[in-house]
Each structure stands twice: as C-alpha cells, then as structure tokens.
Amino acid sequence: MVAWEKNLYSLWSAQFIAMIGLSMVVPFLPLYLRELGVKGDEAVKVWSGLIFSAPFMVGAFLQPIWGVLGDRYGRKPMIVRAMLGLALANFLIGFARTAPQLLALRFFQGSLAGFVAPSLALMASHTPEKRMGQALGTLQTALVTGMIVGPLLGGFLTHLLGYRRIFFGTAISCLAGALIVWRMVEERFEAKKKKRPARLKENLSSVFHSPTLRAMILLFILVQLSLQIATPFMSLYVEHLKVPPDYVGLMTGLVFGITGVANALSAPVWGKRGDRLGYGKILSFSLLGMTLASLPQALVTNAYQLLVLRGVLGVFAAGVIPTVNTIVQRSTDEHRRGGIYGIFQSGLLVGNVFGPLLGGMLAAYLGLRMILLINGSIMGLAFVWLRKTRPPVPASGPAQVG
16 A cells, blocks of 8 residues: 555544544534523523634634644644543533633634644645545545534434433543554655745645635635534424424434544545546536535424435435545645645635534524525526626636636
C-alpha cells in the first residue's frame, strides 16, 4: 500500500470513529435539555438552537487560526489536538447538571475542535492530482458514515442507558481517533516547508480576491445554513408526526441514519464523476436535487415518508461538500492550503451557528413545518445564485459552472 492510501485509510478510520461519538449525541440534545430541567416546547426549541450553535460560534473564529498553525507546525498535530480536546469536552459534558452548564461546555468544545480542515489539507498534500476527487470524496464518507452509525447507536444506547452516559462514549471515541492518527498517519511535513506558511490576513485576502474561492465559501455558508435550520429539531419533528414516545429516539436515529447511508454510498461516485465530467456540473446538479428533496419534507404526514425524502437528500448532499473541497484544493497553493481550508471550515461553522439560532426562533413562532419550507427555499436560492453567477471552476471540468 502506497503512503497516500495508508493515510487515507487511517484518517478515514479516525474520523469515522470520532464522528460516531460526536453524532451519537446531537439528535438527542433537545430531549436531554428536558432532562436538565428545561420546561415548555418553546423554551426547548430556543435552548436547542443555542446548545447546537455554541461550539460553532467559537469554532468559526478559531478555525482559520488552527489552519495557519497547521501550515506552520504540521496538520497531523492539529488533528490529534482537536480530537483530544473533543474527548475532554464531552467527558465534562457528561457531568452537566443544568442547561447553562451544558451551554458553557459546548462553547468549550468549540474552542478545541477542528479536525476536518487539517485532515483535508494533509490528504490533499499527499495525494496524486488524478486521484484527488476520489480521495477527498472517500474521506468525506468517513464523516457521513459516522453520522449514520452515531445516531443509530445513540438511539439504541439512550433507550438502554439514558442520555447522560452516551457523552462518555463520545469521549472514548474521540480519544480512539486521536490514537489512530498519532500512530498510523505519516506526514512528510518538513519536506513541504519550502515556503513561508501564509498568515491569516494573507489567506483571507486570497479567498476574497479569488472569484472561485469567494463563490465557494458563500455556497458553503448557504448550504450549511439551510441544512442546520432544520437538523437540530428533527427529533421534535419526528415526535410531531405521532411516533409513539418509546420509539421517538429510535426513529430519530433512523431519520439521521438514512441520510448518512445515502450520503456515504454516493460520495465516492460523485467524486469520480467530478474528476471525469467537471466539478461545476456536479455541483449544480447536486444543489438542484437537494432542493427538490428538501421542500416536500414540510408536507409529510408520517415518519416513513420523511425517511424516504431524507434518503434522497443524502444522495444529492454527497455531491456538494466533497466537490467544493476539490475545487478549493485545485484553486489553492499547497503552502497555504491548511489555512484556506480553515477559513472554509469557518464558513461551514457560520452556517452551523446561524442555522440553529434562526431555526429555533422560527420554530418557536412559526412551527416546525415552516422551517422545513425555509430549508428547501434557501437551497433553491443557492442553486439559482450559482447558475446565474457561474464562478470559474478549475480543471478537470469546464471553465464555468453548469
């Protein structure tokens, strides 16, 4: 096995295990808040938005800094640091007794997180150009496959053990991921330090002066904002669809899981198609598919209809983020790649911050079905905007989107 393939499989395994733990708790945060004493549906919705957004608020500011440090000292240490930090934060969350304590610890979690951007930068720096789309698409499947197993496992464990104990499981999974990276991943970092790593100001200037990077980060924010308006409240929506109380946790796990299954199976296919047909076409088609799969979710009458639509959403969502990551890789110099990926991860986190906050307010006043309509509408706007602006997309593929 060549070195880049070993790194791919090692990073895949580490991210998969860590993401199992992280996604094991997220779908059940609204239900955990009730256990911590939050009363009333409106209060639960607002607190859910805050709790879900908290780590991303901090992370949005720190991700570019971690990216610059990764370019300067190595991406591997940044991955290990982030996973160890997540392990510590979730271990402490397991001892929270009130909603404000949980909120404070979620902020703490966000200050230490950030293993995705350095993983992408490390992989992009060690992979042959002709295999780039496939490699980054495959790496993306680690995240989405972990998101499959996590909610399913979380639904089962919460049924057996309750909500509090699963945070200790999250800590163990993140610790295991850190050990895999430390022992298995090889980074030829010294050989790459031929140029001075770019500073944060230079990286920001590169993004906002490049039509391609500027368009991609705006697209990142819009897509993530759309998804996260509804995602934190999916367990409440499942409850709204008259699922028996004893099975709400399990059905919520299935709703999250089916999206991840479809995403994991589709991501490598989209990556190969992008390498061959052009990344712009894949991006446009994927956004259109996400729009058409999102809007009808507001109209479902039972959880099984929701399951089908979430599966279709997962198929098309798999074509967006890996494609954007590949476009970023092909538009960025290697010596500043970690910092640029850090900025893009911040864009993702901006969507993660404002999506749940906006969703929490809208859900409290307009209802859960309305936020699903808004979800699909934002996705549709992203598709229309991309088709009209047609930002340049690097090879392979056509010069413009569409």
